[in-house]
Amino acid sequence: MELISFFSTIFISCVIISMTIFSVYIGFGPSSSKLRDPFEEHED
Template sequence: MEPATVMILSVSAVVVAVTVMSIYLSFGPPSKQLADPFDDHED
């Protein structure tokens, strides 16, 4: 395999992994622990 192909696949895998992890943290079970700062400071 060419070095450029390996680099493209590696970078693509990292981008996909970060995207999946951020979607899971935003909408999955861990999102129940997130606090909305706008709800905390009602005027």
């Protein structure tokens, strides 16, 4: 039972870390210049 909980903890941790790294890459990577800022578009 300990082995299953250990591997599931490692798996969930890897998924969370990879989603975080992917989000940072999308936000600040080379394709970030194509993203639009809705707050700048509706500034008064």
